[in-house]
Structure formats: structure tokens, C-alpha cells
Amino acid sequence: MTQRRFQRTSPSDLLRVGVITGPGGHTFSIWGEKMNAPGETMRTTGMLMTHAWCINPNMRPQFAEKYPQVALVDDPREMIDQVDGIYLDDINAISLYPLLARPFLQAGIPTFVNRPFATSMAKGREMVETAQKHGTALLTASTWEYSESVGDVRAKVAEMADIRGYVAHNSMSDYYTHGLHGVWYIHAILRDEIARGRGQMKAAAYHAPNWRVPGGMVVYEHEGPGRPYYGALHMVAGDGQAYMRIFGDHRGDAEGKIPGRPGQFMYNTWNALQLVTQEMFETGVSPETGDQILEKLAMFLLPFYSVLEAGGGMVGREVLEGWELPSPSPVLMKDGQPNDSAFHSPYSEAQLEEVERLLAG
Numbered sequence: 001m002t003q004r005r006f007q008r009t010s011p012s013d014l015l016r017v018g019v020i021t022g023p024g025g026h027t028f029s030i031w032g033e034k035m036n037a038p039g040e041t042m043r044t045t046g047m048l049m050t051h052a053w054c055i056n057p058n059m060r061p062q063f064a065e066k067y068p069q070v071a072l073v074d075d076p077r078e079m080i081d082q083v084d085g086i087y088l089d090d091i092n093a094i095s096l097y098p099l100l101a102r103p104f105l106q107a108g109i110p111t112f113v114n115r116p117f118a119t120s121m122a123k124g125r126e127m128v129e130t131a132q133k134h135g136t137a138l139l140t141a142s143t144w145e146y147s148e149s150v151g152d153v154r155a156k157v158a159e160m161a162d163i164r165g166y167v168a169h170n171s172m173s174d175y176y177t178h179g180l181h182g183v184w185y186i187h188a189i190l191r192d193e194i195a196r197g198r199g200q201m202k203a204a205a206y207h208a209p210n211w212r213v214p215g216g217m218v219v220y221e222h223e224g225p226g227r228p229y230y231g232a233l234h235m236v237a238g239d240g241q242a243y244m245r246i247f248g249d250h251r252g253d254a255e256g257k258i259p260g261r262p263g264q265f266m267y268n269t270w271n272a273l274q275l276v277t278q279e280m281f282e283t284g285v286s287p288e289t290g291d292q293i294l295e296k297l298a299m300f301l302l303p304f305y306s307v308l309e310a311g312g313g314m315v316g317r318e319v320l321e322g323w324e325l326p327s328p329s330p331v332l333m334k335d336g337q338p339n340d341s342a343f344h345s346p347y348s349e350a351q352l353e354e355v356e357r358l359l360a361g
Contacts, residue, residue, distance in 0.1 A: 005108065006084040006282050014048040015281050018083035020076055020100055021063070022056050022090035024328065024342030026114060028063060031087065034274060036067055044267065045274050047281070051079045055093055055347065055355055075358065076100065080107045085281030089114040091177070091342045095327045096352060098126040099359050101138075105130045110137040110281045116180050117297050120324040124297045128290035137286040139277065140293055142181045144170075144242045145188040146272040149256040153189045156254035157246055163198055163222075165229045168244040171260075172235035174338035175211040175307075176328060179235045180300050183218070185242040185258075186233060187296045190222070191288075194295060198224045201299050205314040206307035208235075212337035218303045221314070301325060 006015055017035060021027040027049075033041070035049040049067065053076040054060050060072055073079055079086065086104045088097060088111060097118055104111050105127065117140040118124035131138035144150065157163070170182025193199035200223050208217040216235030221228050239260030246254045262269055280286055298317055304325050306315050326332055329346040 005110070005284065008282070014046055015084040015278060016050045016082065017047045017085050017087060017281070018051040018053075018076075018079035019049060019087040020053050020055075020090055020093075021087070022054055022059060022092055022347075023345035024091045024340070025089040027052075027087060027089045028059075028066065031089070031274070032067055032070075034271070036069065044271050045278050047085075047274070047278050051082050053079065055090060055351065056345065077103050077359075080104065080109065083109065085110045085112065085277070087112050087114070087277075091116075092328055092345060092347050093352065093355070095119050095123075095324075096355055098123045098130075099356060101127050102130055103359070105136045105138065106134050108134055108136050108284075110284055110286075111139075112277045112280070113138070113140040115140060115142055115184070116176070116300050117293065119327060121294065121298060121301065121320045122322075123324075124294055128293055131286075132290055137280045137284050138290070138293065139280055139286050139288055140296070141273055141276070141288070142184040142188075143270050143273050144181050144185040144258060146276045146287075147242075147258050147269050149242065149258050150185065150188045153244060153246070153254055153256035154192060156256075157189060157193060160246070160248040160254060161251060162249045163193065163224065163229055164247040164249065166231040166244060166246040167234070168231065168242070169234040169236060170242045171238060172214050172216055173237075173340050174213065175206070175216050175235065175303070176332070176338060177340040177342050179211070179216050179218075179233075182233050182235055182242055183299050183303075184296050186220075186231065186244060187292075187299055189244055189246075189256075191292050191295070194292075198222075200295065201302065201317060202228060203314050203316045204299070204302040204306055205310075206303040206312050208307075209312070210337075211304070211307050212332075212334060219314070220299070 019027045035047045037043045051071045053073050172179040190199040202223050203221040205219045214237035218233040220231045241258045241260050243257035328342045
């Protein structure tokens, strides 16, 4: 049963948002500034960040100085009765996301989990199943997924009699932190077709030699009603923001893109996901199903298995069962790459174990 925690009593009501955040996340420098607009900055959402919890104690004073109006709690569960929705935004703690999300999902608090959602299919399923059991809205998403481009191409693809393949591209710093945008852009366009039986991913390969730097290259095999079809995702440096062209029969193709240098990007592309998340917090209804969330996760993890475990070869999705991707850490780094901020402040095993002990109590 869908739960609706937030009740609007006047047009000026703001949703109270709690965050679990850390170095490498988006809250401190981006999302927080939009929810708690500083000075005379224009407000672009109907959300207000009211509570926060940081695993890293060194981040607490820095966060408190920038957002003095936000209450910092000592235990994330203190936020349960104080917020209308929760942002889970600490990529360095991604291995703990099911544990961190559990008390909020059990309490019926709509939960947004920042990408890439989980380090394994098992952990992803745990969050999805907990949300379903308690009737709680759950979402993980990329900025690109709710852009105008996606809706336009999705509608065009629905009218195509056949899908023969596709080519896509996306900008990236590394596959882990930003290549995912291109992966989930593809899924967002194909998700209705997957439900119709012509698009679920069957296999994938990471064909570029180094996932840590541009350019990246992923090849996907998708099931079709009669035969599989194949798609390629090229991940480049610079302004190569999302593009996709889907090849059909002689009646035509479908294509669309997010411009590399769009006017008013913050409003017409980036902010769309924030408003979708706000709607979920307000209504208690997720815009995506659990199956869609897990398909996105599989599409992200399988190319990683290919490059880390299979020398970049094509592998079937069944290999993901029992496999886990490490969190951003020195274990994954080579020659100083990736250089994304998500890899700058990894948690020690002792820090992660302390969180587990805290939430087990």
C-alpha cells in the first residue's frame, strides 16, 4: 500500500529532507545549495534540507559551517520522525547502502539512493524487496533519465516496428562515477521496450582497455522478439553529453541527445531529476518499478565484471550472481586514476564496521 507522509497545507509548504552524505557525494556542493539556497539565490525545488548525518566525522564541521540551519544527528535513525524523504548520498559507503536505507524503507520514508545504487545484485535486491514489503517509494537515477530527450526518443521507439541496434555516447571521467550516466540514459529510453519483451540486457562487454579514463566502450546484447540486437556506448571526454540513435527497419530510425552546452542547463536538464524526486517524496509513489531499478543496476555492473574479471570479453548477466564490485577505493586505482573526488576519501574497513555496529544496535 502506498504511503503518503507529506500533507500539503499551503502552497508555500516545503518538504523536509534528510541526507546521509559524505565526500564524493553531491549534497555538499550541489543538491544542498538547491534545497537550501544561500543568500539571494533562487530556489528551484520545493524541498528543504533539515537534517543530515555524516559517516566521516571530519566532514561534520565543514558541513555545519556551510549549512548552519541543518541539524546534524549522531545516528541516522534520529531523522526518521523528522523528515518527509531521505537522500542516501555517500558513494564511498555504497557497500553499506542496504543497511543505511533499511530503517527508512521500513518506516515508509520515500528514499532516493544516489548512483550507482549497489555494489551487487544481491544488495540491490535487498533494498528493492524491503521497499516493496513496506510499500515505500524507492528511486535511484541519473540526471539524464528525466530529460526531455529521453521522453522524446522513448515515444519514437514505441512506434518502431523493429529494433535492429543502436549507438550511444556520453561524457565521462571514469566509468564508475560518470560512465553510468550513459548506461542509465540507454535504459531510460528502452525501459518500456524491455517490458514489451524487446530490450532486456542479456550480455555485455567493456571493450576499452582502461575503465578509469576516457574513452570508454561498452557493448550490450539485448533480447528481441525473434533475435537479439546489439548496442554500443561510447564514453568520451569533454562535452559529449548523452546521445542515442536507434536503428529500425526501412521505415526509419529514432534519435535524440542532451546538448553538450545547453542553455539554462541547470533548469531544463539537471533540475528535472530533483523535481521528480520531490514528487516522489510528496506523493509516496516512485516513478520506477523495482524491476526497472534492478535492470539498470545489472546494466551498470555487468560491463565492470567484463573488464575486471573477463579481460573485456562478452559475459552473460548470470555471472553477476554472487559477485560484488568494490566501493571506490585504492583497490580499484592505478597510476592515480580514477581522479574523481569519489576516490579521494575512501573509508577504512574499521569505519565501515563501526557503521555496521551502530545500525545493528
